[in-house]
Amino acid sequence: MNVKHLAAFAVVGLLSVAPASAKVQILRHDPGKGQLPAGQTVLVDDGSCPKGQIKEVKGGSDRSLRTGSNHSGSARTHRCIARP
Secondary structure, eight states: OOHHHHHHHHHHHHHHHHHHHHTOEEESSOOOTTSSOTTOEEEEOSSOSOTTEEEEEEOOOOHHHHHOOSOOOOOOEEEEEEOO
C-alpha cells in the first residue's frame, strides 16, 4: 500500500468520526433529573475534573421508578475524559 492510499484511508476515517463527535454538547452544569435521556452523552465543564479533562455524563434510566417493577434501570454515569 502506498502513501496515497494511506492518506485516503486516513481522510475517510477522520470524516466518519467527525459527525459523531459533533453531536456531543458541552454544558456548564449537570443536566437536572429527567433532562438527559438514557444513553445520551453530554460533556460538562464544571471544574470538577483535573486540568486538561472534562466530565462526560451519560444518561441513565429510572425504569424501576416509572414501572414499579423490581428491575432497576441503568444509573447515570460520570467520568473524567481528555478534552476533545
